Amino acid sequence: MASTDKPDPEAIKSExxxxxxxPPCRSFNCSYVDVALRVLLFAAAVTAVVVMVTAKQTKVVxxxxxxxxxxxxxxxxxxxxxxxxxxxxxxxxxxxxxxxLASVSIILKPxxxxxxxxxxxxxxxxxxxxxxxxxxxxxxxxYVGLKGNSHVRWGKVCNVYDKFCRHLGSSIAVALFAxxxxxxxxxxxxxxxxxxxxx
Amino acid sequence: MASTDKPDPEAIKSExxxxxxxPPCRSFNCSYVDVALRVLLFAAAVTAVVVMVTAKQTKVVxxxxxxxxxxxxxxxxxxxxxxxxxxxxxxxxxxxxxxxLASVSIILKPxxxxxxxxxxxxxxxxxxxxxxxxxxxxxxxxYVGLKGNSHVRWGKVCNVYDKFCRHLGSSIAVALFAxxxxxxxxxxxxxxxxxxxxx
Numbered sequence: 260m261a262s263t264d265k266p267d268p269e270a271i272k273s274e275x276x277x278x279x280x281x282p283p284c285r286s287f288n289c290s291y292v293d294v295a296l297r298v299l300l301f302a303a304a305v306t307a308v309v310v311m312v313t314a315k316q317t318k319v320v321x322x323x324x325x326x327x328x329x330x331x332x333x334x335x336x337x338x339x340x341x342x343x344x345x346x347x348x349x350x351x352x353x354x355x356x357x358x359x360l361a362s363v364s365i366i367l368k369p370x371x372x373x374x375x376x377x378x379x380x381x382x383x384x385x386x387x388x389x390x391x392x393x394x395x396x397x398x399x400x401x402y403v404g405l406k407g408n409s410h411v412r413w414g415k416v417c418n419v420y421d422k423f424c425r426h427l428g429s430s431i432a433v434a435l436f437a438x439x440x441x442x443x444x445x446x447x448x449x450x451x452x453x454x455x456x457x458x
Numbered sequence: 459m460a461s462t463d464k465p466d467p468e469a470i471k472s473e474x475x476x477x478x479x480x481p482p483c484r485s486f487n488c489s490y491v492d493v494a495l496r497v498l499l500f501a502a503a504v505t506a507v508v509v510m511v512t513a514k515q516t517k518v519v520x521x522x523x524x525x526x527x528x529x530x531x532x533x534x535x536x537x538x539x540x541x542x543x544x545x546x547x548x549x550x551x552x553x554x555x556x557x558x559l560a561s562v563s564i565i566l567k568p569x570x571x572x573x574x575x576x577x578x579x580x581x582x583x584x585x586x587x588x589x590x591x592x593x594x595x596x597x598x599x600x601y602v603g604l605k606g607n608s609h610v611r612w613g614k615v616c617n618v619y620d621k622f623c624r625h626l627g628s629s630i631a632v633a634l635f636a637x638x639x640x641x642x643x644x645x646x647x648x649x650x651x652x653x654x655x656x657x
Contacts, residue, residue, distance in 0.1 A: 323611060333609070333610075337607070337609040337610070338602075338607060338609075339601065339605075340598040340601070340602075373652070373655060377648065377649070377652050380579075380644075380645075380648045381645055381648070384583065384586065384641050384644050384645065385641065387583065387586060387587060387590070388586060388590045388637055388641055389590075391586070391587045391588075391590040391591040391594065392590040392591060392593055392594030392597075392637070393594060394591055394594065395590065395591030395592060395593065395594030395595035395597075395598070396594035396595065396597060396598035397598070398591075398594075398595060398598075399539040399594070399595035399596070399597075399598040399599045400598045400599065400602060402538065402539070403537075403539075403599060403602065403612075404610065406538075408536070408537060410532070410536040410537075411532075411536070411603065411612075411613070411615050412522060412613065413602070413610075413612040413613075414610070414611065414612075416610050438587055438591070442583050442584065442587055445579075445583050445644075446579075446580055446583065449576065449579045449580070449648055449651065450576070452648065452651055452652055452655070453572070453576050453651055455655045456572060456651070456654045456655055457656060
């Protein structure tokens, strides 16, 4: 009785598999949003890396223990925290290229969409952990550079190297945006999987 | 024809809803694993917070600009990075209590399991972002304390405050473990949702 008015989900699936017909999300196309977010993630990761790598500034400062002044350059590779940041965001940029291609392949061939989505969630969550921790690491060290720490006698850096610190701040802000994008991407993939469950 | 030998998933669902019969995962019980991981997350978060808060050490060190020595105490609240760390891990601990209760309620009443799982994923991902960034922030600042940074003349701290730094290191390691638990919890919830899709 129920089989006549309600279509069997298994039957629909086996019929829909051969031709790449409708995308996985019905009411609005999740795959297109997914691709757009991944392209945005790529742009954010590349921006963060470029802004961080170009954060170079040379200032004439007094050398320690003497009154002699000399030009000293500040660059991101002076701190392991910023090297980790650049590495993590570079990996995120590379990852976003690969997953954008995979996401486009879902649009072209939606047969394996669910399996792809599952792998997207697993890898997006891992990448979120890496990008969020890198943002935190760089942010923590940059904050010490901005405010100093009188308890351990770490002096401020940003009152001298102002342009350098503006680069750091912008790069960290963009990386934070990339983390938010990864959260949204994970939620979108999970929601796409959730919508496939028959109600 | 197919409806006679294969049971309709919708029919099963509507029949299974009233009595809390089988848990969402069939072959092994995901809900019990979920509860266990959340209890472990609670233990990890509490351990990280307690070890960080008890990281206090007093040493007699020379005061800056003079040869006079005085006892100076190092504590976690000397650095905003460690305050953020304690706040984030406290929130994670509280969150783990709430979600453990929610996860137990799924075992007792599996009718709304899928909706709960969806909310679990969304909140677990957010919590992962917070815990991972807090671990990164504390780790970045603790690393500067361990190695110093000659470029910006930030001296080492851990050669004097050895016990303090051991506490920091242990706390950050436990927080890293908590981040891994959150990744596993997200994956488990997503996989539980994925398994509900009829093949």
